Amino acid sequence: MAYSEKVIDHYNDPRNVGSFTKSDDQVGTGLVGAPECGDVMKLQIKVENEKIVDAKFKTFGCGSAIASSSLATEWVKGKTLDEALAIKNTEIVEELSLPPVKIHCSVLAEDAIKAAIQDYRKRQETSSESTASA
Amino acid sequence: MKFPIYLDYNATTPTDPRVVEAMMPYFTQTYGNAASRNHQFGWEAEQAVEKARDLLGETIGGGGREIVLTSGATESNNLAILGAADFYKEKGRHIITSPIEHKAVIDPCQALEQRGYDVTFLDVDDDGCISLEQLEKSIRPDTILVSLMAGNNEIGTLNPLEEIGKITRKHGVLFHTDATQAVGKIPLDVEQMNIDLLSFTAHKMYGPKGVGALYVRRKRPRVRLSPIMFGGGHERGMRSGTLNVPGIVGFAKALELCRDEMESEAERQTALRERLHQRLQAELDHIKLNGHPTQRLPNNLNVSFGYVEGESLIMGISDIAVSSGSACTSASLEPSYVLRALGVGDDLAHSSIRFGVGRFTTEEEIDYTADKMIFAVKRLRDMSPLYEMVQEGIDLSTVNWTPH
Numbered sequence: 001m002a003y004s005e006k007v008i009d010h011y012n013d014p015r016n017v018g019s020f021t022k023s024d025d026q027v028g029t030g031l032v033g034a035p036e037c038g039d040v041m042k043l044q045i046k047v048e049n050e051k052i053v054d055a056k057f058k059t060f061g062c063g064s065a066i067a068s069s070s071l072a073t074e075w076v077k078g079k080t081l082d083e084a085l086a087i088k089n090t091e092i093v094e095e096l097s098l099p100p101v102k103i104h105c106s107v108l109a110e111d112a113i114k115a116a117i118q119d120y121r122k123r124q125e126t127s128s129e130s131t132a133s134a
Numbered sequence: 135m136k137f138p139i140y141l142d143y144n145a146t147t148p149t150d151p152r153v154v155e156a157m158m159p160y161f162t163q164t165y166g167n168a169a170s171r172n173h174q175f176g177w178e179a180e181q182a183v184e185k186a187r188d189l190l191g192e193t194i195g196g197g198g199r200e201i202v203l204t205s206g207a208t209e210s211n212n213l214a215i216l217g218a219a220d221f222y223k224e225k226g227r228h229i230i231t232s233p234i235e236h237k238a239v240i241d242p243c244q245a246l247e248q249r250g251y252d253v254t255f256l257d258v259d260d261d262g263c264i265s266l267e268q269l270e271k272s273i274r275p276d277t278i279l280v281s282l283m284a285g286n287n288e289i290g291t292l293n294p295l296e297e298i299g300k301i302t303r304k305h306g307v308l309f310h311t312d313a314t315q316a317v318g319k320i321p322l323d324v325e326q327m328n329i330d331l332l333s334f335t336a337h338k339m340y341g342p343k344g345v346g347a348l349y350v351r352r353k354r355p356r357v358r359l360s361p362i363m364f365g366g367g368h369e370r371g372m373r374s375g376t377l378n379v380p381g382i383v384g385f386a387k388a389l390e391l392c393r394d395e396m397e398s399e400a401e402r403q404t405a406l407r408e409r410l411h412q413r414l415q416a417e418l419d420h421i422k423l424n425g426h427p428t429q430r431l432p433n434n435l436n437v438s439f440g441y442v443e444g445e446s447l448i449m450g451i452s453d454i455a456v457s458s459g460s461a462c463t464s465a466s467l468e469p470s471y472v473l474r475a476l477g478v479g480d481d482l483a484h485s486s487i488r489f490g491v492g493r494f495t496t497e498e499e500i501d502y503t504a505d506k507m508i509f510a511v512k513r514l515r516d517m518s519p520l521y522e523m524v525q526e527g528i529d530l531s532t533v534n535w536t537p538h
Contacts, residue, residue, distance in 0.1 A: 003449070011449055017517045034535035035520060036480030038443055038469065042519035058519040062445040066517065104538060111536075 003063055004097035010067035015074050018056040020044045025127050028120025030112040039065045039105065043112035045076060045084075047120055052076045052084055057112075064102040068092050068109035081117050137453045139499045143338075143433055143492030144287055144315060145457060149384070150340040150493070156387040157342065160380035168377045169368060179379045186386030190347055193393050194313075194332060195323035202348045202369045203382055207314040208238040210333035210348035211281075213373065214310045215242040217359030218279050218331065219251060222308075226276030227251040230269065230307075233475040234258055234291075235283050239312055243281070252276075261426040262291035262476055270301050279308045284316035288459065288472040288488060289425030290434030292320070299328030308357060314338055315431055318392030319400060324349060330357050336381065340493060341388030345381030348373075399493065400432040406491045406500050407435045413504035418511055420524070424459075424473060424486055435489040438473075438482040441521035442514045447487060450510030454503050459486035481520075481530075 003011070019042070020027045026046050033040040039061030046054040055073035059066045071092060076084040092098070092106035140148070160182060168183045170176025188198035204210045219229065231243050233255045243253045254272045256264045264282065273280075280302050285292050295311060302309035310331035313322060317332075318339035324332060335346035350372065351357045365374030392399075414421055420440035436459075439447060444458030459470035469483035478486070487507075491500070515521040520530060 008449075011446070014517060019522065031519065031533075032536050032538075034537040035484070035530060036535075037537050038445075038480075038484040040519055040535070042522075058517050058522060060441060060518045060520045061443050063449040065443075066446060108538065111538075 006096050007063055007067040007098070010070040010096070011063045014057075014066060014070040016054075016056050016070065016077075017058065019058060020046055020054075020056055025123055028116040028118070028123065030115025030117075030119060032111045032115050033061070033108050035060065038062070039108060041065065041069045041108050041112040043069060043072060043109075043116050045113075045116045045120060047081065050082075051080050052078065061105065061108075062102070064096065064098055065105040065108065067096050068098070068105045069112060071095060072109040072113055076113055081120070084113055085117055087113055135496075135498055135502060139454045139503060141489045141491060141495065141499075141503060142455045142457055143495075144290075144431075144488060144490035146337050146343065147340045147492055148494065149337075149342050150388060150391060152391060153341055153384045153387045157380040157384040160383050164379070166379075168379055169366065179377075183377055183379060183382050186382045189386040189390055191349065193389050194317065194334075194349060195325045195327075196349050197352070200349050200352050202350055202372050203377055204346045204348055204373055205344055205375075205378075206337070206346035207236075207312065207333045207335035208346075209373075210335070210346050211236070211238040211310075211312050212242050213348055213359060213362050214331040214333060214350075215239065215279065215281060216246070216362050217372070218308055218310070218357070219246050220360035221358045222278040226274075226278045228254070228274055228277040229279045229281065230254045230256065230272050230277060231281045232256045232258055232264055232283075234262055234286055234289075234472045235281065236287055236312055236314070239281055239283070256282075258475055260476055261429075262286055262289050262424075262472070263426060263429070264293065266294065266297050266301065269298065270305075273301070273305045273307055277305070277307050279310060281310040281312070284311050284313035284322065285320070285431040285434075286425065286472065287315050288470060289436045289476070290315075290430035291426040292316070292429045292431065295322070295327045295329065302330075303328040306355075308355075315434075318389055318396065319432055321396070324351065330355070336385035336388055339388045339392045342381050342384045345378050345385045347385070395493075403491050403495070404432040406495055406497065407433065407489070409497070410489060410491075410500050410504055411435055411437070413501075414507060417508045420521075422478075422482060424476065424478060433491045435491075436486060437489070438478065438486040439511050440482060440485055441518045441524060442511055443484050444486055446514055447485075447507075447510055450514060451503070451506045454506060456490075457488045459483050459488065 057069040059069045089106035089110040166175025166179035168179040191198040191201045308330045317334040330351040332349040337343040422438045424436040473483040
């Protein structure tokens with residue numbers, strides 16, 4: 001099956017591969033997918049004042065899954081959390097020209113963004129709670 | 135070295151130039167219909183077919199009159215299973231096979247289940263081996279056919295045909311083997327192995343696509359089949375249709391070459407396969423050989439590279455043609471049913487690559503492939519969250535995944 005040029009580009013030169021320390025309060029981590037389904041994405045965001053200042057990913061999956069998560073990290077950087085939550089998988093499909101069988105890769109990337117933001121917000125709640133109780 | 139490098143010889147093979155040369159006259163000069171009895175064109179075509187038929191039959195230990203020419207192994211398997219099931223339906227309606235057969239065996243068996251037949255799928259162990267004990271215990275008074283392949287197309291594991299043949303003969307049950315991957319690569323003898331029906335095809339042995347054969351035993355016992363294709367009554371009524379004369383000539387030439395070079399080629403290809411496997415093992419952790427370590431086709435290597443997905447791996451070695459057990463490209467997203475039947479976890483099934491070496495594979499190509507594979511696996515592991523978690527000591531089976 002033929003991949004689009006953009007998928008190949010992200011596969012050959014993935015943006016923002018790596019990891020942040022999970023326990024950092026500024027960091028939110030989203031881990032979505034399952035090994036038995038053939039794709040797992042870990043997407044992390046670093047947040048300052050409700051704004052995503054940096055993002056990293058690691059993905060186990062096909063070329064389209066790698067490209068979708070690589071693109072997701074590019075797109076969330078510089079956005080506020082609410083702006084990042086508004087990113088739709090269909091935009092990823094369009095940007096990467098994903099064929100119908102690869103749409104689930106874009107869905108997973110959208111889920112990864114949402115999971116990372118959710119994780120970040122949960123951490124903020126628990127850390128403010130612990131500060132309050134202290 | 136010529137790129138891309140072809141390492142998918144279990145899928146198909148290039149037609150050997152010597153085979154093409156043998157076929158050429160039968161397109162433009164000796165183009166008669168082998169069934170035309172009234173003129174020289176027909177006689178010459180028939181003569182060529184009969185000569186080819188003899189070679190095909192004799193090479194596997196039978197005779198030319200026991201060869202039914204078909205369009206390929208899929209048709210041969212269908213004819214063997216559906217044909218025997220129908221002809222012997224008064225005797226019984228039970229068939230024994232295995233879950234790692236090719237779909238061209240499994241699907242006709244399942245079609246028969248729909249028609250009221252009973253099919254037993256034997257268990258296979260981690261290496262893809264059946265148990266002879268279980269086979270013998272599964273035979274019932276109404277069992278008519280045992281269908282077990284010679285060598286597995288995905289994982290290369292060989293079945294003990296001689297031992298299976300002893301059991302089926304003892305119980306008076308027909309033995310069919312899909313020998314698509316094995317003919318021309320390992321010695322086969324229908325007499326010594328008590329094989330009653332044997333499917334094979336030209337394109338896996340450097341012959342043309344679209345031509346195959348079914349060996350049908352004529353004596354001790356005489357095997358009868360109901361046809362699945364009706365028409366002019368060719369092939370003793372078992373398979374109607376004008377014979378593909380150039381294809382048949384090429385098929386025989388291809389088998390002749392494989393037969394003459396079998397011993398040295400098996401040795402050479404096994405060495406190439408082992409060379410690749412050893413390099414990968416030496417330089418990568420978390421890799422797993424699929425299939426039996428020694429009882430396997432000389433040209434097949436199937437390896438799972440843990441924590442790396444197969445399709446992305448293939449993308450990373452784009453100048454090498456291999457195949458993956460990952461079905462990420464298919465709509466079902468199901469990984470290889472063969473690997474699953476072996477108990478290989480879905481994660482490792484998604485990570486498997488099949489390498490098939492062949493007549494034109496060189497040591498240089500194997501070394502290049504090893505280098506490229508090692509580089510690609512390491513690069514993908516650097517971006518694999520699973521590999522990272524394993525390095526951190528996390529047991530992946532304890533993680534709460536979100537299947538989608």
